[in-house]
Amino acid sequence: MIATPLTVVAQLVVWGIGLATAFFSPLVMIYTVCAEAGERGRRLGAISSLALCIMTFIGVFIADDVTADLVVFVGLASALAYMLGVSAAEGRSAEVALAEELAVARVERDMAHERAAANERQRIARELHDIVGHSLSVIAVRAEAADRVAPKNPGAAVDAVAAIASTARSSLADVRRVLAGLRGETEAELAPLPSLASVPALLESFANAGLPVTLECDLPTDGAVGAAVGAGAYRIVQEALTNVLKHGGADTEARLSVEVAQGQLRLQIDDDGRDATTTIGGNNDGLGLTGMRERAHVLGGQFNSGPRPGGGYRVRVTLPMEPAVSSRANGDSGCS
Numbered sequence: 001m002i003a004t005p006l007t008v009v010a011q012l013v014v015w016g017i018g019l020a021t022a023f024f025s026p027l028v029m030i031y032t033v034c035a036e037a038g039e040r041g042r043r044l045g046a047i048s049s050l051a052l053c054i055m056t057f058i059g060v061f062i063a064d065d066v067t068a069d070l071v072v073f074v075g076l077a078s079a080l081a082y083m084l085g086v087s088a089a090e091g092r093s094a095e096v097a098l099a100e101e102l103a104v105a106r107v108e109r110d111m112a113h114e115r116a117a118a119n120e121r122q123r124i125a126r127e128l129h130d131i132v133g134h135s136l137s138v139i140a141v142r143a144e145a146a147d148r149v150a151p152k153n154p155g156a157a158v159d160a161v162a163a164i165a166s167t168a169r170s171s172l173a174d175v176r177r178v179l180a181g182l183r184g185e186t187e188a189e190l191a192p193l194p195s196l197a198s199v200p201a202l203l204e205s206f207a208n209a210g211l212p213v214t215l216e217c218d219l220p221t222d223g224a225v226g227a228a229v230g231a232g233a234y235r236i237v238q239e240a241l242t243n244v245l246k247h248g249g250a251d252t253e254a255r256l257s258v259e260v261a262q263g264q265l266r267l268q269i270d271d272d273g274r275d276a277t278t279t280i281g282g283n284n285d286g287l288g289l290t291g292m293r294e295r296a297h298v299l300g301g302q303f304n305s306g307p308r309p310g311g312g313y314r315v316r317v318t319l320p321m322e323p324a325v326s327s328r329a330n331g332d333s334g335c336s
Helices: 003-017 021-036 038-062 068-149 154-183 196-208 227-247 287-298
Strands: 213-215 254-261 264-271 302-307 313-320
Touching: 021 038, 021 068, 038 068, 068 154, 068 227, 068 287, 154 196, 196 213, 196 227, 196 254, 227 254, 227 264, 227 287, 227 313, 287 302, 287 313
Parallel strands: 213 254
Antiparallel strands: 254 264, 264 313, 302 313
8 A cells, every 4th residue: 555655756756856767667666576575575675776776886887877976866765665665564464463463362362261151150060069969968868857757756857847948048048149149249148158167067967967977177267278278178078978968878977087287178078888889979970079079170189089998988188278377277287
């Protein structure tokens, strides 16, 4: 686009100073090859400029109308044509490079959005699975127990129904919190995120549902592990014990061990089921183990699970600690 006005201006200059019109054609050629033909064109433009200057210099000696000052003018005009052509080429290259960078940036942005959406879908799936799965399992067990004892012990059946109602209300509050997060609403009036401080109440709810759980270690404070790690650890314990409750059968017991050492939070959940395939690991192809593994990996931790020697199942989780506000995060075990 710049070639047309440049040509007109240059032609007017040629006419104004009385130069031969033929002098203008080589300048247009130099500019064009430099602007359009890439590196090869730049070399050709430089050679052409040099050749034009040499021919003008020779003309001083063989032509009466060629003077020494014309050599200077030709040199300056050739250099100007060359630089303008190179500048136009570089500007075009910069535009192309910028367009490519923008295209790459758009692709990366779209991929980042897709990854973020996928991660968010997985997070929501884990939350709902843990909340609903745990609550429905407890409700089912308590409902069956209430049905069995109702004819002989109506009071126990009433207590079981009350526990079912409490579990349902707690689950509803958790689901509302997840949905509020999806809508971008405040969670100030909803149930807070679970944490390690909530584990004793969780163990009590499992005991009431018929699964005794032994806690072999004092729990570290929430400040020692951080909110995200505390919530993730709670959900992992909840899911592991829910699987025991669903698949362990009668008289199954579980044990939870918690340790803080070397900047890590370590959890171990064992059950004593006679058949390892019917307890924590009984749903190997489902969402339970997958959700626990994903939670651990999202927090930068490790997850391992497998049958215990002699029966039962074991889940081991190691999570990195967040910046501590307690001495326990500096290597103290947190155990009594």
